[in-house]
Amino acid sequence: AQSVAQPEDQVNVAEGNPLTVKCTYSVSGNPYLFWYVQYPNRGLQFLLKYITGDNLVKGSYGFEAEFNKSQTSFHLKKPSALVSDSALYFCAVRDEVAGGFKTIFGAGTRLFVKA
Amino acid sequence: DVKVTQSSRYLVKRTGEKVFLECVQDMDHENMFWYRQDPGLGLRLIYFSYDVKMKEKGDIPEGYSVSREKKERFSLILESASTNQTSMYLCASSLAVHRGRNQPQHFGDGTRLSIL
Numbered sequence: 354a355q356s357v358a359q360p361e362d363q364v365n366v367a368e369g370n371p372l373t374v375k376c377t378y379s380v381s382g383n384p385y386l387f388w389y390v391q392y393p394n395r396g397l398q399f400l401l402k403y404i405t406g407d408n409l410v411k412g413s414y415g416f417e418a419e420f421n422k423s424q425t426s427f428h429l430k431k432p433s434a435l436v437s438d439s440a441l442y443f444c445a446v447r448d449e450v451a452g453g454f455k456t457i458f459g460a461g462t463r464l465f466v467k468a
Numbered sequence: 469d470v471k472v473t474q475s476s477r478y479l480v481k482r483t484g485e486k487v488f489l490e491c492v493q494d495m496d497h498e499n500m501f502w503y504r505q506d507p508g509l510g511l512r513l514i515y516f517s518y519d520v521k522m523k524e525k526g527d528i529p530e531g532y533s534v535s536r537e538k539k540e541r542f543s544l545i546l547e548s549a550s551t552n553q554t555s556m557y558l559c560a561s562s563l564a565v566h567r568g569r570n571q572p573q574h575f576g577d578g579t580r581l582s583i584l
Contacts, residue, residue: 385570396472396558396575397511403570443511447570454565455501455526456573460510 355380355448359459366434367467374429374462376444385447386427387456388418390440397443403427414438434466471495474559474576481583487546489579491559498564500542501573502526502534504555511558517542518564549583556580 356379366372378384386403401412403420411417418429429442444459475490493500501516503526513526515534523534531553535543542561546553557580560573 383569387570387572389572389575394477394577394580396577397560397573399572399574402572449565454499455513455516458511460508 355446355457357386357444357446357457357459359442359444359462361462362460363463363465365465365467368436369433372431372434372438372464372466374442374444374464376427376429376459378425378427378444378446380425380446384420384427386418386420387445387447388412388416388427388429389443389445389458390414391443391461392440400429400442434464436466436468439464439466472559472561472574472576474557474579476579477577479579479581481546481549481581483549483551483583485546485549487549487581487583489544489546489557489559489581491542491544491561491576492540493542493561493574494540495561495574496539497561497574498539498567499562500536501560501562502532502542502544503558503560504528505558505578506555514544551583554581554583 358377388400389397391397408420441461443461445456472493481487499518502514503511512528517523517536533545556578558578559576562573563571
């Protein structure tokens with residue numbers, strides 16, 4: 354079965370510094386990986402997805418993700434953090450089941466960006 | 469832009485009541501999902517549906533049922549509400565796998581349900 358792990362409950366970074374939110378995955382077959390962001394009292398918003406063959410994927414709001422097959426990682430990055438990036442971030446993997454599929458979400462990492 | 473609308477942002481109900489949570493999407497998506505989100509537990513899948521009148525159990529279906537009579541609407545039903553069902557409920561939709569294997573899910577803003 355597919356799984357994702359987000360090893361950090363919380364990441365703290367100063368505004369203007371680069372940020373990384375970590376995600377590792379376990380899949381059988383091709384990985385279908387995603388990052389989502391959740392702001393307070395809102396649903397999840399799609400940020401970016403892995404595209405086969407691209408080791409660096411660009412997404413919304415200046416975020417990008419680095420895919421590393423040998424380390425089975427899909428870390429979310431941003432070169433320069435903003436206070437408004439403070440939110441809850443979820444890594445996710447697609448899991449195909451009979452008749453369709455479901456998405457498995459990591460536990461989430463809370464990002465705090467300090468001014 | 470895809471819009472997933474959940475009928476209530478906040479809802480307060482009493483133990484034993486039958487509770488209906490409604491979700492509507494406007495992008496002709498085949499797949500629809502219901503999750504609950506609790507602190508420290510992340511998102512847990514309750515039920516999903518990949519076609520009208522079709523439903524599949526997720527990871528925590530006990531105490532819940534769903535209805536999908538029309539493609540755009542997916543309802544979550546708490547048959548007899550209990551206090552341990554107090555939670556944030558999130559609805560999501562996506563295109564079918566045959567329309568692209570890495571289609572993301574689109575979420576509503578959630579319903580914060582309190583059972584007293």
